[in-house]
Amino acid sequence: MANTYSKVGEMTTNDGVPLKVSLRRSQRKLKLWAFLLVAPLLVFILVSFIIPVVNMTMRGVENPQVANIMPNVVETLENWQGTELPDEAVYAALVTDLTMGRKNKNIGKVATRLNYERSGMRRVITGSARKAAKLKEGPYKEQMIKINKAWGDIGVWSLIKRESGTFTSSYLISSVDRKTNDAGEVVAKVESKQIYVNLFGKTLLMSFSITIICIVLAFPIAYLLATLPLAKSNLLMILVLLPFWTSLLVRTTTWIVLLQSQGVINDLLVWMHIIDEDGRLQMIYNQTGTIIAMTHILLPFMVLPLYSVMKTIPPTYMRAALSLGANPVTAFIKVYIPMTVSGIGAGSLLVFILSIGYYITPALVGGQSGLLISNMIAYHMQNSLNWGLAGALGFILLVIVLIFYALFNKVIGIDKMKMG
Amino acid sequence: MAIPIYAGKLERTWYYSYRVICTLIFLFLILPILIIIPLSFNVQPYFTFTPEMMSLDPAGYSLRWYEEFFASEVWMKSIKNSFSVAIASTILATTLGTLAALGLSRPEMPYRALIMSILISPMIVPLIISAAGMFFFYSSVNLAGSFLGLILAHTALGIPFVVITVTATLSGFDYSLTRAAASLGASPRTVFFKIMLPLVTPGVISGALFAFITSFDEVVVAIFIAGPEQRTIPLQMWGGIREQISPTILAVATILVAISIMLLTVLELLRRRSEKQRGLTPG
Known part of the structure; x- marks a missing residue:
């Protein structure tokens, strides 16, 4: 190959090899080097993670x-x-x-x-x-x-x-609450046995509510952090980062302590005579408990991307809008919020993806009504030992998560994600 | 953000109510974590403030739950397990992850996007699915219920964090520095150890901290893979909360909060250092 194209006048290296070929060769060597650096990890993840996960979901169709x-x-x-x-x-x-x-x-x-x-x-x-x-x-x-x-x-x-x-x-x-009858037709199960579609729906709905609450709570403090002078905002940032770095079980425990009927909040309300001794609120071991605890746990995941986007928005834009006669509210809605959309998107998808697959917190504070689909998968893995059904439910859950992840990747790109 | 002198009444009201709202949200974030600290010193086995505690009577406070914690063989063993598993998996994840990040950030790397999404998949896949999959895998190679199995499983979970933080550090890396060093006669080895490594070290360390906390705090995979000999702190807490929540858990929680404050401090110092190195000194 090389000799065919090697004509007099073409650029060559010292040992007579055309520059193009030599360059390609060294490029290939570099490529190989780069790949060799990645290879051990790639093999490890493929063998110990990807293949096992695929196998687990394949149990949903193996027979x-x-x-x-x-x-x-x-x-x-x-x-x-x-x-x-x-x-x-x-x-x-x-x-x-x-x-x-x-x-x-x-x-x-x-x-x-x-x-x-x-x-x-x-x-x-x-x-x-x-x-x-x-x-x-x-x-x-x-x-x-x-x-x-x-x-x-x-x-x-x-x-x-x-x-x-x-x-x-x-x-x-x-897993979609249907069964095959004797005639071989797929029909709906009896009403009392229809659980999974509802549970998927509930999981999506609760994740959605948690995401919305996180946006509402994260926006004001992210804005404050982004607009305060750096020294002050660094200090306040600790209040966001400390929960982020604190053990999940610690945060779940603390909500049990706070919310249970003999807990701190109920005691406080009784002490202030807002409710009486018999009227203690049931705030835990139900959906409310799951939503409160998960919002608290996932809030930093919303604040951090929102903050890093808001940090890049120059304050001059708002000033320009105001000087052109917009009132502050209009300026904020028409000028500022549209610029934060990528941050809201990143945070929302992150919170949403994480909460769809949540297991620990609902299991501890969810009681019966606050359980999510992960808890059902765990039940089939550990208690009913129906691994095929666990695999099928896991497969559906994984597909839902991957769809949102693909969206996340398209909107933001995972390599642009920042942590800490 | 300071309020201008010429601000009207409406603006002032809004300014202060906005501050109040933000304070409330910050309290929502931080209070639940701080509230368990005094509660862990409660002399009574209750999860609420007793009248003695409210009146700051020393008799209302005690170290009994800490004594119970440090005297308990089970808890001590789980602390040892947690640290050894976390340290081992951090070392593995950091080494493999850093190497891979070095490869991934080279411009010649083929199929970068695909490989990147494979490497960070342990962060995306819901934990219960990962745990079930790894349970079947490690059982089939006879590593379920062994330290090695738990360490390898935690390594896989920690790797995405190392890969992401180190590639992020490398993306801002000025490659002309390595070329400058090479042109001045440094061997590739010297370039790596003298130029590249010191500059990416903050990224590597923060990735390692993430990997550490991932393993240290991990419970779902541990539920499936750890045997009775490998019980970690989170696993012990999980059991404790499910069965009979004892105030000892609050003492453990307080200790864990102290550990996370330590980690946070280290991370913050690292961030300042790397900002200084890049000439982005905070004002």
Whole structure:
């Protein structure tokens, strides 16, 4: 390549290599160097963070139980039309799989998995597995239906067939309060079981309210900090930074101490005779508690970006507007506020993204009504152990957060973010 | 912001009410943190001011919750755990993060935006999802319930802060200084250690402080990954608040506030230093 273009008169380095080539070579070397500096961290984050997070959300669609533990049933069911009960071959396969599953002690996984889709399936599977082991010879169809009449139900068979793939959409369907009925249609769950859509809605609404309250509270003090002389504003800045640097649990604890019914605020109100002893306000272990505590915790995240934007606005603009005859309020609304929009945007998105995923504070001060979607994911991770559903809910939450993050990146750019 | 002499009555009223509003908001920010300090000296196991405390009677105050804290083996162990995990993950995060930031701020770096968003993703992904994902990952490599697992998990969470602060410092870095040094005969090594490092050090240290506090204050991932041997202070507090909130927690909280005041002071001194170095001395 190099020689083809190397003509007399072209610029070359001392050893005769054309300058262009030599430059490109050294550029490539620099590029490699830069990449090598980043590589260890990149590998670390990819392996220990990105892949695990993707895996966790993938649990929302993975469905290995039926396919792995009942391979014979899955195979024989392949050509089943679903209009009438399957034939003897399927029942024989069922007995084989149940017996094997019981022997390998993993039939419980299938039982749990199918129970998510249809309550009662856990007992159908484990009970049948116990009894099927005792069956001597076929034909099995009659005998299985006698063991449990669920095996004479086409709905049960279509459920097994539907969940026989290695991937399933059922967790995702369940996370939006829907389910698949026997006919294979996606329908709404009964009203009392519709929780997740409401919870997502509540999480978004509460995050939105917290963001708005943060804007309202942050704007005046950010303006004060930006317009005061530096020595004074540095001093006041400590009042914003100290909460920012204080442990989250400390700040949550302090709100429990302040807000609980035997706490400082209620005592103060009783002492001042604003409320009487029986009229103590319930300000915690509900939505109010969550909103107050989270606003306090997230407020610095609004003040700091707002302050750094306001700091760059020259006071001459306002003076110009005033000297041109605008009254102070008009000048403020028409001239000053539009210049702070990028700060408001940065702060709002930051506060909003953080509050959508909040877990600790709602869990401690939220009671029942103040819980957010993260708490539900934690519940499925730790208590109900329905990791598939946790994965599906996590996936939806992650998608929502990433959409807002993309917006954040587009509006502000993460590398322009300042901290401390 | 000082009010002009010629200001009218309306302006004066507005000026003072604005000051009052700001004071109230500042009080909202700071009072809840300060209020636990006197409460932690309460002689009674209550979370409110007793009449004795209000009348400043010394009998209303005591150090009993601090004694309980320092006498408790569990709390002492959790302090040790918290510091060792936080220090180890800070060192890891700072080293890896600074190297990466150096690479990222080179003009030749390919795919910068993509890599940047991967590196800061631990800050964006909701903690509960990170915690669940890491729980499955560290269990699969047998590191759940081990110090190494917790340290590595906290390292991942602290890295975005290091990367962001160090790249921010480097973005204002004057590369002609390194070229000047090189042209005066300094080797790349000397340039790095004598020119580059001293100038980015404030950024590195503040990134390290962020990484430290991230780990020191982290509880969600710890809930999932730490075993009984790795209980940290936040984890201990989390358990304490959920079960039976004891005033010992307020004593711990006060100590943690003191630690954050210390960190804040260090950070403020660093900021002043770096502003001075860049010739931006505050007025």
